[in-house]
Structure formats: structure tokens, C-alpha cells
């Protein structure tokens with residue numbers, strides 16, 4: 394019997410045997426012991442499955458990855474040390490120097506820098522498209538050397554909701570997979586694979602961990618993209634890997650296992666962005682209550698968005714749960730249970746009014762973070778985008794008075810009372 398998502402949040406990924414620990418054990422060990430060199434050689438040859446060195450695989454991490462895999466409806470998954478590592482590996486696993494990727498322009502700033510600056514230095518070029526563009530404009534971004542399409546379910550911080558079916562259709566028409574960063578929605582509110590996405594990634598640092606305790610990431614493969622239809626486009630998956638005794642990943646591990654095995658055996662081996670077992674344990678504690686917390690984050694987000702929307706000192710509010718929001722209809726389709734707890738808004742009176750408001754907040758703490766149990770708030774113009782002029786801010790979709798407000802799971806009336814007193818004269 395297939396469990397519902399709430400049950401998978403609590404119990405997925407790990408089933409203890411008779412007399413074994415109820416909670417996932419923390420296997421805090423770098424190495425694993427074998428009786429003979431032959432036993433170990435089989436692991437190095439990927440002939441047998443098992444553990445030999447935590448940089449490649451660790452049982453605690455694998456149990457937690459298996460839970461996230463089940464939550465997303467994937468075929469295989471791996472944890473990474475951060476969301477940034479997950480974004481990087483997901484693309485670098487299939488794109489090399491001389492290749493090209495199409496990405497939504499509405500993505501997390503860290504992903505944008507990784508793609509537009511650092512991966513460009515590796516010879517991988519990105520074309521950024523407006524996610525609301527027409528199919529003709531979308532098609533024009535593809536090149537013969539395009540290897541993937543990348544986008545976010547709910548963009549941080551633009552709060553644009555992705556038309557996942559449109560993106561999947563355009564990617565597949567061009568013979569490449571769609572990679573979706575599902576950090577803000579979480580699989581509780583949206584499972585991109587069900588809408589055609591091929592690979593899903595997460596910054597588990599946000600709602601999944603949920604308590605602002607550990608930085609981490611995850612990659613989930615759907616196992617549905619048929620790499621073998623395009624062997625010349627994806628040689629890393631479809632031709633022998635000489636750094637691994639001539640294994641061809643798609644032949645040896647099938648479509649279900651090829652992508653994640655390659656990312657583990659090659660990228661993790663060589664780049665080593667492994668999550669510590671201790672952090673994986675903490676992440677799993679967060680996952681056990683993810684479904685309960687998301688419900689409260691969304692209820693608080695909706696209440697705060699409605700309060701702000703009717704307040705006379707507020708210029709505008711962005712939240713896809715508000716009727717009249719540009720993304721309301723897409724949210725109804727892809728996020729029927731709710732979106733997330735992040736609301737962005739503009740205060741009347743520009744930068745000065747926003748700074749004054751920020752100073753008066755008491756319950757909402759000022760932090761460069763979003764999406765955890767504690768309500769937190771950021772004024773991009775005086776923090777992350779401080780060096781920019783007002784004109785430069787408008788260019789990247791941020792106004793001087795814009796505030797990003799991340800609703801925690803406290804009492805909604807308390808959060809609203811804090812906003813009300815900070816907006817009062």
C-alpha cells in the first residue's frame with residue numbers, strides 16, 4: 394500500500410528491523426571495515442553495494458535521502474552539503490565545458506551567481522529567460538549544445554509560480570531534462586515530477602530542516618528521462634566512464650539509477666560536498682514535522698498577506714494565495730494546498746519608510762534567512778542589495794521599499810500585531 398505524504402514525512406526512508414533503533418541512527422564514521430581486500434574491491438568497482446568511505450556514501454545520509462526521494466516520487470536521491478552544491482551537481486552531472494543551459498531568470502540570487510559567473514568560468518553558458526515568456530521566445534533560447542532547463546517552483550524572492558507543464562514540454566521537445574528547485578514549495582505542497590519535471594533539487598536548509606539549524610541540499614532523480622535516446626548529447630551517462638573501469642551508467646544502473654550513481658561516484662568522489670551524518674539526522678527530525686509546519690506557514694502567510702493587502706500604508710503585496718495576485722491561477726493549479734510562508738510587500742514612503750518599519754519590528758527578527766520556524770524579515774535595499782542605487786534595484790525587480798517577510802509558525806495574531814505596531818505612526 395502506498396502511504397500518503399504525511400505518513401511518508403514521518404516514516405519514509407527507514408524501517409527498523411526487530412530490536413533496532415526507532416530513530417535513524419547517526420553513523421558518525423568516515424570509514425567501514427571489511428574482512429578482505431577482495432570484499433572492498435567489489436565496492437570500488439561498483440560491483441556490490443555497500444559503504445566504504447563517507448565522502449561517497451553514508452547509511453544515515455542514505456536513509457534521509459530515501460525519505461526525500463519517496464516524498465518527491467523519485468527513483469533515486471542523494472544529499473549534498475548545501476543547496477548550492479545540489480544546484481551545481483544537478484547541472485554539472487550532464488553539462489560540461491562548451492555546453493549550454495536554459496534557466497529561468499527568476500531564481501535564487503546564489504543560483505544566478507553560480508550559473509552566470511562561476512559556471513561560466515567553467516565554460517558552461519546559461520541563457521536566462523523570463524518564466525512567463527511565450528513558447529516562441531522560450532524556443533529561441535535553445536541551442537544545439539543545450540543540455541538542461543532549470544527553474545524554481547516558487548521563485549525566491551520574486552515569488553513567481555512556475556508553469557511546470559510548460560517548462561517540461563519545452564525541455565522535452567528539445568531533448569533535455571527539466572531540473573526544478575522545489576525549495577519553497579516542498580513536496581508537501583507540490584511534487585514537480587508529477588507535472589513532468591525530471592530532476593528535483595532542494596536547499597534543505599529552508600523548510601525541510603525548518604529550524605534554522607543545518608545547511609544542506611538534496612538531489613532527486615525521477616528516473617523518467619531517457620538519456621539513451623540522446624547518447625551523443627549525454628555521453629557521460631551513455632558511454633563508458635574510464636575513471637570507473639569503463640562502467641556505462643545507463644547500462645549498469647538503468648534509467649532509475651544512472652543519474653544519481655554518476656553524481657555520487659564521480660562528482661561526490663572528486664568534489665566532496667557531502668553532508669555530515671549529524672546534519673542529516675537533524676534534517677530528518679525536520680522532515681518528520683514538515684507536513685504539519687507547512688500547513689501553519691501557509692496559514693500564517695495567507696493571514697499576513699491579507700492583513701497587509703488591506704492596510705493603508707502598504708503600496709503592494711505579492712503572495713500567490715491572494716485573489717488578484719498575478720500568479721493566483723497558477724498557484725491554484727500547482728499549489729492547491731498552499732504555497733509557502735514568504736510574503737513580499739512595499740511600504741508607502743520608499744526606502745526611509747521601510748527602514749523605519751524594520752527598526753520597529755519586535756517579534757520578526759532581521760536575518761539573512763527565510764523559511765524556518767521563526768518569523769524573519771529582510772529589507773534587500775539595506776542588506777543583500779545594499780550597494781545598489783535605486784535604479785539598479787528596479788532593474789533586478791526589487792524596489793527600495795520592498796520587504797521580504799518570512800512567516801514562521803508562531804501565532805498569526807501575534808505576527809500581525811507586530812506588523813501593526815511597526816506600521817503605526
Ligand SMILES: *Cc1c(COP(=O)(O)O)cnc(C)c1O
Nearest residue numbers: 475476477501549576596598609
Ligand atoms: C537558499 C536557497 C538555495 C541555496 O541553498 P543553500 O542551502 O543556502 O546553499 C537554493 N535555492 C533556493 C530556492 C534557496 O532558497
